[in-house]
Amino acid sequence: MAFPAGQGWLPVVRDVSFEVRPGEFLGLVGESGSGKTLTGLAVLRLLPAGARITGGTIELEGRDLGSLSESEMREVRGARVAMVFQEPMTALNPVFTVGFQIAEAVRAHRRLSRREAREAAAELLEMVAIPAAEQRLRDYPHQLSGGQRQRVMLAIALASRPRLLIADEPTTAVDVTVQAQLLDLLERLRDELGLAVLLITHDLAVVAETCDRVVVLYAGQVVEEATVERLFAAPAHPYTRGLLGAVPRLGRPAPRGRLPAIPGQVPDPWRLPPGCPFHPRCPEAMEECGRREPPFYPLAAGGGARCLLHDEARRAEEGR
C-alpha cells in the first residue's frame, strides 16, 4: 500500500503476506508507523484518502476481494469481516442510543422488523456480557464506561455473524482489569462462534496470552512470523528479540534495574535506511545489512524471518 508523495508513491506497507485460519487468533504486532493498522484496513479495502493498494491479493474464504465491486465489497464488510477500533467513543454515534445503533447493524444484514431487530440487539448485548442489557439499549454512548463502549462496538461488529473480526488495539484505551475482561470475552466468542480474530496490537504480553500465531511488522514489512510458542521461546529476528527484552516482566525485574533497550528510533517511512530497515538499530548488524534488503526466509522451526542471519548460503560460507 502506498500514499501519494510528490511525484511518486510512498510505500507504507510493503509485501505483507499472512493468513488467518478459521477460529484462529492471529496477532499483528508492531510499533507506531509499522503499518499494522493500515494492513488491517486494507483487508477491508478501507483505505485512508489518497492511499492505494499497489500490489498483492486479499482472499476471504477463497474469494479474491480485490476483484469485487464496491457494492459487493459492502456485502463482505460486516457480513463476513468486521472491525473494532481502539477508540470506541469516536466510533459510536453520540446522538443515537446504543440500541438504535446495534439494531441498525442487525437490519443492515438481516430482514427483520424493528421489534425483532431490537430483540436481537438485546441478545447481542447479553452475548458481550453487558449487565441489564434491556435497559442499556436506551443509553447513549456517553452514559457508558470505556469498557462498556468497547463491548457495544463488539456487539455491533458481531451483529452480522462475521467469520473474521479485525480488532485494532481493542484494549489499549482501557484499564488493565477491564482489558482482562475484554480478552476473556474475545476468547469466549472464538470458542462459541468459531470466530477468527486478527488482533492488531503493540503489546506482546497481550499476544502471548491470547494469540495462536503472530506476525511482527517493522517499517511496513513482515520481519517475523511464528506460532506464539516459537516466537517467545526462540525469536528469530533481532528486532523481535529486542522487543521481547525491552518489555519489563511482572515478577522479574531486569537485573540492576536496567532494561535491555533497543537503541535509536523507529524510522520514518520517507527516510528508510538502505538495506534492512532495522540495521541501524540492530545489535547483530553486519556490513552486508546496510546494502542488501533481506528476503523472507522460511525457518525449519516454522514461520520465518526477514533477516540475513538466516541466509543458508551465507551461513554455509561462514562455516567453511
Place this chain on the structure above:
Amino acid sequence: MSALLEARGLRKEFPVQRGVLRRTTGRVRAVAGVDIALEAGECFGLVGESGSGKTTLGRCLLRLIEPTAGELRFRGEELLGLKPRELRRRRRWLQMIFQDPYGSLNPRMSVGRILSEPLEVHGTVPRAQRSRRVAELLTLVGLPAEAADRYPHEFSGGQRQRIGVARAVAPEPALIVADEPVSALDVSVRAQIVNLLADLQQRLGLTLLFIAHDLAVVEQIADRVGVMYLGRIVELAPVAELFARPLHPYTVSLLSAVPVPEPARTRQRILLPGEPPSPLDPPSGCAFHPRCPIARPRCAEEEPPLAAAGPGRLVACHYPGELEAPPAAGTF
C-alpha cells in the same frame, strides 16, 4: 531517612456544575484523604487505574492544583499557606514530567530556549553560562548538543520525552513528579526512557514520584509503591514485597490481570466484575467492596483505615492477605 515531601489528609474535590447557570450540584472527590511521605532519594511508584486520582494527587503534591484540604510540607515547611510569589521561589525544587511529549513542549521555542528558560526564571545559572549548561543537559539525557538549535517537531516521541526530562532536571530540583512519562511511547523506546530516569534519579540523588498504570514498569524502577483506588491509597509497600505478596484484594486482582509475555505460563486471571466506580458517587464503606471477591457485610458499612501490616507496609482492608494470588500453572 527523613521525609522530603509529606502530605497529610490531602483532599481534592472538584465541583460538578449543571445547567446554564452552572450551579454546583455535587462534588467529585478525586483525592479523598491521602497521607504520603516521600523520602529523600527514593523512587516512589504510584499506580492505579484511570479515575483513581493518581494524576490529581501528583499535581496536588506540587501544588500545581490547589488541594481542597490537608497539609503539605516540603523539607518541613508548609507549602499550602504560601503566597504565589513565595511558592514560585520553591518551584525550582519541585519539577514535573508530563505524559504527552507532543503537548508539553512549546512548538515555537527552540530546544535551547525551552531548556534555558527554567535557568533564567529560577536564576540558577548566570546568562553567560546558560548555553554551556543547556549543552550539558542535552548530553545528560543522551541528545547531541546541536539539538539546542532545533524545534520540538523535528524530534520523535522518545527524543521529545528526553527534552521533557532535561527541562525538568534543568533547575536542579529535589523532587520530580513524572506522570505516565512512558505510556505514550513506543515499546522499543519506552525502555530507553525508563533507564534514563532510573540513571538520573541515582546520579543526581533525585526523589522521583513515578505515576503509571503499567505495573511492570513500576516494578522495574520504584523502591516503594502505593496503590490507589478511588482517591485513596489502599496499599503501600516496598516494591519487592508488594509484588511477591500483595495484601489488598484489589492489588491481588490487579496483578493477576496484567498480561505476561510468556505463552507457556497459563495463569488464571481474577476477573473483577464491573469497572472502577464513579468518584461522583463512591460506594459506602470500603470503596472496593462492590467488586471485591472476598467482600463481607462489614465492608459495605465500615471504611477500613490504612493501617500498618508489617515493616514498611500499610493496607486499607478489613481482611488483608485473605485473597490468594491465583497459582501460575506451568511456570518455567
